[in-house]
Amino acid sequence: MSQIATNVLTALLEARTGQQISAYRSWRLDTALKPLLRDRKLDTLDQLVTQLLEGSDRVIGDRIVDALLNQETSFYRDALVFESLVEAIADAEAKGRAVRIWSAGCATGQEPLSLAMLFAERHEQTGAPIPEIVATDVSAAAIARARAGRFTQFEIQRGLPIRRMMRWFDGDGSDWIAKPELVKMVTFRRLNLVADPAPSGQFDVVLCRNVLLYLAADTKRCVFATIARALRPGGLLVMGAGETVIGQTSAFEPSKRFRGFYETPPPGSTTLTAGRAAA
Numbered sequence: 276m277s278q279i280a281t282n283v284l285t286a287l288l289e290a291r292t293g294q295q296i297s298a299y300r301s302w303r304l305d306t307a308l309k310p311l312l313r314d315r316k317l318d319t320l321d322q323l324v325t326q327l328l329e330g331s332d333r334v335i336g337d338r339i340v341d342a343l344l345n346q347e348t349s350f351y352r353d354a355l356v357f358e359s360l361v362e363a364i365a366d367a368e369a370k371g372r373a374v375r376i377w378s379a380g381c382a383t384g385q386e387p388l389s390l391a392m393l394f395a396e397r398h399e400q401t402g403a404p405i406p407e408i409v410a411t412d413v414s415a416a417a418i419a420r421a422r423a424g425r426f427t428q429f430e431i432q433r434g435l436p437i438r439r440m441m442r443w444f445d446g447d448g449s450d451w452i453a454k455p456e457l458v459k460m461v462t463f464r465r466l467n468l469v470a471d472p473a474p475s476g477q478f479d480v481v482l483c484r485n486v487l488l489y490l491a492a493d494t495k496r497c498v499f500a501t502i503a504r505a506l507r508p509g510g511l512l513v514m515g516a517g518e519t520v521i522g523q524t525s526a527f528e529p530s531k532r533f534r535g536f537y538e539t540p541p542p543g544s545t546t547l548t549a550g551r552a553a554a
């Protein structure tokens with residue numbers, strides 16, 4: 276692949292999503308775009324880039340971006356987070372209001388559907404209300420898949436206990452389809468965290484896990500600021516197991532109430548997790 280093709284593809288991804296593919300990860304381009312090349316009956320990435328630049332095919336840019344996004348996910352990923360979330364949601368409910376959760380960068384839906392199952396079962400057992408769950412992703416293809424609720428045998432086996440699979444999914448050939456009442460508990464929509472405003476209204480918890488790892492520092496700070504504005508006072512940010520806000524933004528600090536979660540510093544606080552961070 277020519278350097279020009281590499282540059283065009285990485286620039287396209289970054290312009291559309293903020294995601295950076297650095298030189299040492301550029302091998303990803305070949306692997307990720309192979310199925311698209313096959314589909315388009317093309318031999319090389321240079322030919323794909325030529326088609327893109329000709330501008331005759333309006334969807335090719337979307338297909339390239341979708342293929343390059345890392346959409347790795349699973350049901351109940353980092354299971355302990357879900358236990359802490361039940362406590363955090365109960366705490367928010369104790370303030371006497373309807374609780375709202377935003378799954379930002381939800382990929383193909385496993386994260387918000389895990390939440391929906393968890394809180395629907397809690398409702399059956401205790402009568403506690405089911406929080407409103409809004410789930411967004413920059414990838415229209417991922418959102419379409421999430422709304423369809425269709426998972427392969429491989430996907431369904433990743434993290435989902437058999438009891439829940441039988442309770443909430445119907446088999447269809449070798450796939451499994453989420454029951455409509457489960458999918459209905461989640462509002463799915465396309466949203467680009469680096470370009471669009473947050474969904475309307477304020478949230479008690481935002482999960483933004485394994486989404487910001489490859490964003491440039493300034494872009495990341497803007498996304499943290501967007502999330503901070505979307506949270507109610509005392510609201511919580513949940514990130515991926517290998518992620519932190521420390522040294523990245525002054526908009527969040529580690530929560531003193533819920534270990535591993537983050538919250539906005541109290542008004543007037545001088546706590547800064549990044550000295551030069553402006554967001």
Ligand SMILES: C[S@@+](CC[C@H](N)C(=O)[O-])C[C@H]1O[C@@H](n2cnc3c(N)ncnc32)[C@H](O)[C@@H]1O
Pocket residue numbers: 291292293294344345346347348349352379380381382383386411412413414417466467468469483484485486515
């Ligand atoms: C690795 S997956 C993580 C999915 C899920 N949060 C989890 O932890 O299992 C990252 C997701 O972030 C989405 N994403 C990347 N850049 C984004 C952006 N600028 N706005 C919204 N979503 C984005 C990708 O499309 C992908 O579905």
